[in-house]
Amino acid sequence: DADVTQTPRNRITKTGKRIMLECSQTKGHDRMYWYRQDPGLGLRLIYYSFDVKDINKGEISDGYSVSRQAQAKFSLSLESAIPNQTALYFCATSQTSGVNNEQFFGPGTRLTVL
C-alpha cells in the first residue's frame, strides 16, 4: 500500500465550483505540504503544516485553503475554482528533523478547471 495517498486522482470541474483535494499518509510524519506543478515552473508550495495545530502559507496560497484534520490527513480546498488553477497537485510529507529529512510525495491529483 502507498504511504501517501491522494484523492481524487483526476478531477474536471467548472469555474466557480468548490473543490477539495484530500491527502492521507501512513508514514507517521508530522510535516505535510501541498504543492502545485505547472509545466516549466517546477513545484510551488501552496501551504504546509508542521502538526495538527500549525498551518502556514506557502508562496502561492491565494485562492486556496487547507485543513489539517489529523496528523495523517491534510486537505486542500479551492473555494471558487478558476481556470488558472488547472495544474497537477502533489501532497508531500517529511520527518520533523534529522539528516535524512527528504520529502515523500503522493501520486498527484490532476485538476482541470473549465
Add this chain to the structure above:
Amino acid sequence: RKEVEQDPGPFNVPEGATVAFNCTYSNSASQSFFWYRQDCRKEPKLLMSVYSSGNEDGRFTAQLNRASQYISLLIRDSKLSDSATYLCVVNIPRNFNKFYFGSGTKLNVKP
C-alpha cells in the same frame, strides 16, 4: 532570483553515455540537498541525498560544492530507463524547514 536553478535541457544522449547535470542554489543557509527523479505525470521520487563528501549509488554520483553553491549529478552508462526529469531540491531548516525545487532537467536516453 530563484532559490534553485537548473538547466531545463533536454539532454539527449545515447545509451551508455555519461551525462552530468548541475544545479545552483542561492541561499547559503541551505543544509540538505537531494536529487529527485520524476517520470511524466508521476510524483517525484527520491533518487539520492547529496552529502558534503559526495556520494555514489551504483551508476549515480552526487557532489556538493558549498563554496560555489552548486550540486551535481553524474549518471554513467545511461540506460533507456533513465529517461526522466531530474529535480534538484534544497532544504533550509531555518526558513521554516522549507524545501525548494528546481524546475527540473529533462533527460532523454536514446537507443
